[in-house]
Amino acid sequence: MSELKKSDFAYGAAISALMSNGIYPTLVSSGKRRNIYKISVNNKECELYIKSSSISNNGLYDNWIFNIEKELDELNEYLSSGKKFFILLVCIVDIFSKGELVIINSDELKALLETGKKNITISRQRTGEYMISTGRKKDEYINIRYNRFNELK
Structure with a gap:
């Protein structure tokens, strides 16, 4: 019997x-x-790097934490290669019924990696955006719009 993992459902x-x-x-x-x-994006190949995480509630916002420490070399290699790529973060609320998909482009990833963080923490905003903490100051973060599928076409 083939065994399915939680990540298989998320992917x-x-x-x-x-x-x-x-x-x-x-x-x-x-x-x-x-x-x-x-x-294929505009007749050019593009790679999608997909990770998943379950919801974590910190009392103020629902958020998801994606550990990237073991993938830092691989992600930096993508950035330095000049290849077009995106990270798709599957934010799981309930593995069988609810989740969200956050799309991060290479410029946003580069800005995040420059902070030296070893994880990506995403919070959902009521404004129609996600917020990624940069870990610097409380008011410094990267905004990511909802529904960015058109950027992948």
Whole structure:
């Protein structure tokens, strides 16, 4: 019997959301901490780096924490390669019924990595954006819009 992990459901949900938005990925690499897919963006290849995390409630906001410490070399390699790529973070609320997909582009990732952080902490805002803490000051963060699928086409 093939055993399914929580991440299999999360990655499947991400692929379903992509396909519902006219984006058809191909699996390139699968691992314990992430999956990598290829898509075509404006007739150029692009890679999608997908990770998942379950919700954590800190009392004020729902947030998700994605540990990237073991992937820092790989992510920096992507940034220095000049390849177009995005990170898709599957934010799980309930593995079988509810979650969110946050899309981060390479410029946003570069800004985050420059802070020296070894994780990505995402909070949902009521304004139609996600907030990624940069760990500097309380009021310094990166805003990520909801529903960025059009940037992947």
